[in-house]
Amino acid sequence: MDYKLTHQQKEIIAVMGRVASDAIVPVDFDNCVTADIKAGHLRKNMKIMAESGFMELWLGTDMIAACSVGEVFAEICPSTFFSAVSSAFPCTFINSFGTSAQQSKYLNLLLDADHIGALAVTEPDAGSDFSGLSTVAEPREDKWVINGMKAFVTNAWTADVFLVLARTQGNTGVDSEFTFFIMDRNTEGLRIDEPVGTLGLKGALVSTVRFSDCIVGHGAILGHETGNGYGQYSKVLPYIQLAVSAYALGVGTACMAEATSYAKDRKVSGKPIGLIENVGSKLALMYTHNDLGRMMTHRAAWSVMQNEQDAGILSSCAKLFTSESVNKIADMAMQIYAGHGYAGGSKIESLYRDARFPEIAYGTSEILRAAIAKDSLDRFKP
């Protein structure tokens, strides 16, 4: 039993850490005027990250390194991290399930961030519940015609490549109803709405994407066989949940650093407020949640790499714990900052809004609890 990072992992984290702190250009996304300005910054920074191997990390060879690196980037800029890793998700899919033709066509461009990727699964009327998905792909001669729309697609505004989950069979059971299609931005009938305003994560551009009689060839089907979409999504979901956990840890660590620094400098009767129990205990809880959450995330990452049976459940445990933790942490940090935190424009105010995201994305806390409970309830029958 060994909890230490390997020498190699420490190297990767150190190198990527320098990229995060020195190479990427800091952007004040809260105050960027247009989506295009944000997109311009993102493309440049994602290119720098890709050049250091960031995208490749999410293919899965070393998920512990991926999560550790992710946390470092998320701490420095949550939006840049989330946009970048959202572009990496299609890479994971294509690397795992794509045909060699698909891999040749798309993988290197995405890994180098010459192309930006976007995963399009959720719809306005279907998030947690796949059975409500209504984007449909119908066969017509030797092509497929896609109609429908996707909501909250991260990177859509600038994406070159979309991975779109569509229904290819009706009501035969989730295991065979859905198929992923790889679609180019310039597909006729594919329209991307202006990004929606969000509470936080203002540098991650999310849009509705509409498909109106979009025609794609058979070669667009991820892995060439229809009906595998749900299974493919289930296989990749742990990687995505680990990325969201890394995001939560990064934001949580940033909140903790800010709050600790503030609690050292701010004094009452000559004493730093951090030494007052009501403030210090909050710092301690931040530390506890970040520390335990990181361990849980690494455990889940190791489980995914080892292909353990519990990998999916452990990834859900990590995502659940870290996402709930970061909300608590951000709330405590805001309280420590008090008026200075609530006033617009403080870093902590921005982090507070960024913190709200992880509990919602890629499995709400409620859905994760149901899945985790089902695992135990099915395992321990009377």
Next chain:
Amino acid sequence: MDFSISDEQKMFRETIYRYVRAHISPLCLQADLEGAFSREIWRNMREVGLLGLPFPEKYGGSGADFVTCCLAGEAVGHAGIDGGHALAWGAHTYLCGANIMQHGTEEQKEKYLPKLSTGEWIGCMALTEPGCGSDAAAIITTAVRKEDRYILNGSKTFITNAPLAQVFVVFATMDKSQKTRGITAFIVEKDYPGLSTGKEMHKMGCRCSTTSEVFLEDCEVPLENCLGGECNGWAIALGGVEWDRSVLLAPSLGGLMFGLEYCARYANERYAFNQPIRDFQSIQNRIADMRVFQEISRLAIYRIAAAKDSGQFLNPLQAAVNKMYIGDKGFETASNAVDIFGGYGYIHDYGVEAGLRDAKLGQLGGGTSDIMRMIVARAMLK
């Protein structure tokens, strides 16, 4: 990073688990109802090598390392032991015995460890006093060195095993003005002149462990019974934390596993409104939280154990985090278990209410959660 255990370790854990399930657990519920320490359970613990587990084989022990000791504790808890017998074992083997093992002279080890290994002598550790618990450095029990003996004066309270013990590891100060630098540890035997114990205390939980005050009235301790050298007591007390925050928490982890299985089985078979109660989200939520807590507790406990086994110094922040989180969340989880059982959860026969009473100790024994938060906060502010 590697979270696996060897086949040998798995077999060891399984052996302990099976033995305790067969020979100890069936006795525990009744023993808790009576609030009585069971000599039969104690004998059976010896039978399976628990009492001398970490001591070198030449003193009758098994020479087990930290991870192995944790596996044993986890197995014992998982098999359904009550909190009282687990506590009695922990205080005997780790709080008393391990101190002698780590700091004793060869003569002291030869004299005490063999009889502690068989459980013929029961051991205890006396640090806390009526006037100081959390502020352990402020103890006022004194030790004065005479020509041929030490004379100890003072009293201790809440000492687990004291009513039954033959061997007492007692902390006293040789110079109050030196604060922690005056504290010294002694091995005191039951029949030394001047040592007596008070009436057995009736506790909220862990009722099968015996607890009382210890009185030292001009108690005469031979010179050769100073433990670890004069004025080294504080370092010895702090050193005990590494056992406290790993091995002593392992039975709680086991208890969590036992509880999760028990609650899951019950949720499958209990019906309300024509469906098993597992169908209700309020029940699922509690089951899910138990699973997440179990995974995190396991990681926290074994992180310290694995570090100790690879020769690393104890990380005091990790230790404090462990104690705080496992204690606080443990009580909440025990309460959730009662909720799942509803009315049956309130009745002694079903075991969960005893678990809740036992779990309260986790928040206050061996260091309160509030103090743990203070320790972490102070470290963060340095």
